[in-house]
Amino acid sequence: MESDELRELLNSYDDSIYPEGFLAEYTPMECLSDRNGICTLLVQDRSGESFIAKCCDKALWSVVSGGGILNGLEHSGLPKQIASYENDNMTVTVREYIDGVPLSRYAAENRLSQQEAVGICVQLCDILACLHHRERAIIHRDIKPQNVIIRPDGSAALIDFDIARVYRSGGDTDTTFFGTPDYAPPEQYGFSQTDTRTDIYSLGILLRWLLTGSTKEDSRIRIYSPLAKIIGKCTSFAPKDRFSDVSQVKRALLRADPKARGLRSAALILCALLLIGALCCGGVQLYRHMTYTPFTADTIPAYMSDEERVADAVEYMREKYGTNMFDDTEGIASVGDLRAALIELYGLDRDYVYGINMDIPRESDEFFLPWGWDDVQTVHRDVAVYAAVKVHDPSIVADWSSLKDDDGYYPGVRVAVAFAEDCGITEGANQPRDITLGELALILANADRVFDAAEAK
Amino acid sequence: MKENSTGASTQELWARLFRAATADCFLAENGSAAELPAFSDYITEICEAKGEKPERVIKRGDIESSYGHRLFAGGRSPSRDTVLKLAFGLELDTDGTQQLLKVARKAELHPRVKRDAVVAFYLHRHKSVTDLQQALLENRLPLLGGGKNGE
Numbered sequence: 001m002e003s004d005e006l007r008e009l010l011n012s013y014d015d016s017i018y019p020e021g022f023l024a025e026y027t028p029m030e031c032l033s034d035r036n037g038i039c040t041l042l043v044q045d046r047s048g049e050s051f052i053a054k055c056c057d058k059a060l061w062s063v064v065s066g067g068g069i070l071n072g073l074e075h076s077g078l079p080k081q082i083a084s085y086e087n088d089n090m091t092v093t094v095r096e097y098i099d100g101v102p103l104s105r106y107a108a109e110n111r112l113s114q115q116e117a118v119g120i121c122v123q124l125c126d127i128l129a130c131l132h133h134r135e136r137a138i139i140h141r142d143i144k145p146q147n148v149i150i151r152p153d154g155s156a157a158l159i160d161f162d163i164a165r166v167y168r169s170g171g172d173t174d175t176t177f178f179g180t181p182d183y184a185p186p187e188q189y190g191f192s193q194t195d196t197r198t199d200i201y202s203l204g205i206l207l208r209w210l211l212t213g214s215t216k217e218d219s220r221i222r223i224y225s226p227l228a229k230i231i232g233k234c235t236s237f238a239p240k241d242r243f244s245d246v247s248q249v250k251r252a253l254l255r256a257d258p259k260a261r262g263l264r265s266a267a268l269i270l271c272a273l274l275l276i277g278a279l280c281c282g283g284v285q286l287y288r289h290m291t292y293t294p295f296t297a298d299t300i301p302a303y304m305s306d307e308e309r310v311a312d313a314v315e316y317m318r319e320k321y322g323t324n325m326f327d328d329t330e331g332i333a334s335v336g337d338l339r340a341a342l343i344e345l346y347g348l349d350r351d352y353v354y355g356i357n358m359d360i361p362r363e364s365d366e367f368f369l370p371w372g373w374d375d376v377q378t379v380h381r382d383v384a385v386y387a388a389v390k391v392h393d394p395s396i397v398a399d400w401s402s403l404k405d406d407d408g409y410y411p412g413v414r415v416a417v418a419f420a421e422d423c424g425i426t427e428g429a430n431q432p433r434d435i436t437l438g439e440l441a442l443i444l445a446n447a448d449r450v451f452d453a454a455e456a457k
Numbered sequence: 458m459k460e461n462s463t464g465a466s467t468q469e470l471w472a473r474l475f476r477a478a479t480a481d482c483f484l485a486e487n488g489s490a491a492e493l494p495a496f497s498d499y500i501t502e503i504c505e506a507k508g509e510k511p512e513r514v515i516k517r518g519d520i521e522s523s524y525g526h527r528l529f530a531g532g533r534s535p536s537r538d539t540v541l542k543l544a545f546g547l548e549l550d551t552d553g554t555q556q557l558l559k560v561a562r563k564a565e566l567h568p569r570v571k572r573d574a575v576v577a578f579y580l581h582r583h584k585s586v587t588d589l590q591q592a593l594l595e596n597r598l599p600l601l602g603g604g605k606n607g608e
Contacts, residue, residue: 006578010596013571027599030537031567039569044599105562 018055019085022092026053036060040160042097050097051082052159058089070095070161073138077127077157098157104145107210114224117210118257123156124148124203125250132196132246139194143202144183145209182215186237197239200249204234204242226256297424299449309428310438313445320448321345329438336375337437338387341444342368346391361410363398370412378434381443385426386416388447423450497531499560503547504529518546519586537563538601541576545586551577572598 015023026043029050033040037060041053070081080096101109103120112120124143131138140147140161147160185201187194205215208231212221223231230252236242243249301312314326323345325337342348348368355367362370368390369383390397390412396419397412407414420426425446429439494502504511515525520542527533528543535543540561544554554577555565566573575598579589590600 006575006592009574009578010571013574027572028570029572029599030564031569031573032564034567034569041570042564048599048603 017089019087019090019092022053022085022094025083026051026094028053043094052079052095052097054091054093054095056091056093058091073130075127075130076155077123078130079157079159098149098151098159100149100151100157102146103148103150103156103210106150107145112210114211114227115257117207118227118253120148120150120156120210121203121207122250122253122257124158124206125246125253127156127158128196128199128203128246129250132199137196139196140199140202141194142180142183143199143206144180145206148206185235185239187239195239196246197242197244200234200242200246201236201239203246203249204231207231207234224256227253230256295419295423295450295454297427297450299453300424300427300446304428306428306430310436310442313428313442314438316445316448317345317441320445326437326441329436329441331437333379333384333435333437333440334375335369335373335377335379337440338379338384339369339375341440342387342391345444348391361412363394363412370410379440381426381429381432381435381439382413382417384429384435384440384443385420385447386413388425388443389416389420392447392451420447425450493560493562495531496535496561497529499557500543500547501529503549503553503557507547509547514543514546516546517548517585518542518544519590520546535561536602537561538603542586542601544580545584545589548583549580550583551580554580571596576601 026045028041029044030042031039032042032052037057039055041055043051043053045051070078073081079098082094082096084094085092100106128140128143131140138161140158142160143158147158149157149159151157183202183205185194185198187198207227208217208223209215211223211227211231212218214221230249233252234242234249243252301309304312310329314329317323317326321344323341325340325344339353342353343350352366353368355364355369356372357364357367357370358372364370369387386397397416400411400415402418403411403414417426420443425443427446429435429443429446431439435443493499500514501511503509504514511526511529512522515522515529518525520528520539524533528535528539537558540558540563541554544557547553547557549557551566558565566577568574572593575592575596576589579592586601593600
């Protein structure tokens with residue numbers, strides 16, 4: 001009895017409505033939707049693998065384009081075309097089953113961040129670019145959350161090409177409304193022919209929905225300004241006011257993505273820092289180049305007390321010149337001692353060293369010291385420094401161009417001291433007046449070291 | 458189907474099995490998916506209303522025990538075939554099964570699908586899962602839980 005009733009039920013199914021071969025390969029498992037003359041079935045092949053089969057009633061879909069529209073299209077965000085079957089009444093297209101969750105459910109179950117919403121739309125831009133950038137653009141015409149599948153790995157795929165059409169250049173208007181009202185642009189109601197900007201409109205609505213939960217503009221909900229501008233441009237009433245290409249939408253989204261903006265700002269700051277660093281390094285190098293001097297304190301012994309410096313200098317002078325004249329390190333040095341050193345150690349002409357200037361102090365080939373001093377006079381540190389520098393390079397003390405004023409001191413001494421302080425010749429010589437023989441040896445030895453090293457460079 | 462893709466004779470037979478004859482009607486009568494309760498809460502409530510224990514439901518539905526308990530605990534999202542097995546375990550009628558599928562966010566039984574018709578027939582007759590599997594086997598239709606996607 002029961003089996004008879006079941007048999008009667010099953011016999012009521014006329015398998016011959018399906019194109020030949022389809023049911024031999026696939027078994028319908030679920031009906032996912034059945035409307036507008038298109039039945040979408042989840043089918044299973046003999047191995048148990050799932051596929052999607054679109055069964056289109058030819059009486060309603062005389063020019064149905066969904067059937068083979070994906071032929072030849074290869075994109076991870078599009079279902080692969082597996083097979084197609086056809087008879088007088090029906091076209092069946094079998095496509096890859098994309099495992100995942102519809103965006104409508106995914107967004108409801110997960111609190112999507114702004115970045116995630118933008119990321120999904122960027123992926124959709126890539127998918128749409130694959131469709132739009134064909135010789136004859138394919139327009140999906142039904143972009144909505146239910147037709148976007150989010151895979152377990154987070155990647156998006158676009159499904160349901162039931163009402164997709166190939167753009168016919170020069171076509172007039174779409175005479176039949178297809179699509180989903182909230183996501184459909186005005187031209188889809190017959191204002192003009194749909195083109196790729198139709199999908200851009202729907203994409204803008206989709207982005208608004210992802211960000212606000214509503215397809216309608218709501219002044220109470222603030223959208224991040226750059227994204228609001230993109231939505232506004234995508235959803236302009238007139239297609240000419242929209243983005244003309246999804247690539248433009250993608251670029252705009254990437255620019256507007258708060259995360260990308262943050263990264264871009266960080267990159268800009270990094271570039272700025274690198275530029276500043278480069279300028280600084282370059283500046284330092286340039287400064288060094290412009291201010292290069294071979295005279296450095298590198299050869300002046302470091303980490304010594306003043307007493308150790310004096311002892312070291314006396315030893316240095318003894319070794320270099322074979323002189324004992326500085327052995328009495330505590331003895332007060334006289335102008336005569338300085339002159340003796342200039343003549344005996346540095347080989348200057350005696351007349352030149354003893355030449356007396358009777359005029360105002362000045363540089364001259366006739367006298368080494370620009371003052372008319374006696375040998376018995378004590379020596380100021382700055383005078384010793386002047387002599388120690390001049391004995392190596394008279395031009396240094398003769399060039400007064402660096403001086404900005406006249407403070408009453410002899411300019412030759414001022415430039416000599418400035419030079420000596422810069423390159424460490426005065427290191428350890430702290431007594432301004434009545435310097436000792438040890439300090440005189442120190443100043444002379446330091447100057448020797450600096451000039452010898454400069455000459456070596 | 459005899460008259461057209463969803464022939465009238467099938468609809469008549471189907472109408473005997475379902476008070477709400479199509480999925481669209483069912484949806485219209487039962488509100489939006491956003492208002493649906495959690496699946497685990499829903500099956501627990503049915504058990505309590507029927508004075509049933511989950512163990513008996515799981516056994517009657519021929520569901521592996523630990524997996525069945527995880528469904529009641531809310532730890533797993535079931536496949537459509539498992540939801541149908543649970544419907545047999547809960548001894549639901551066809552309308553109750555449609556609601557259960559809806560709560561599980563799965564495609565409801567549809568007159569266009571021959572396998573669904575067999576499932577609905579056995580639900581309507583309050584038969585066991587074993588009887589259903591036998592009928593599916595005899596009619597060369599995939600068994601519940603027999604596909605690659607079944608648990």
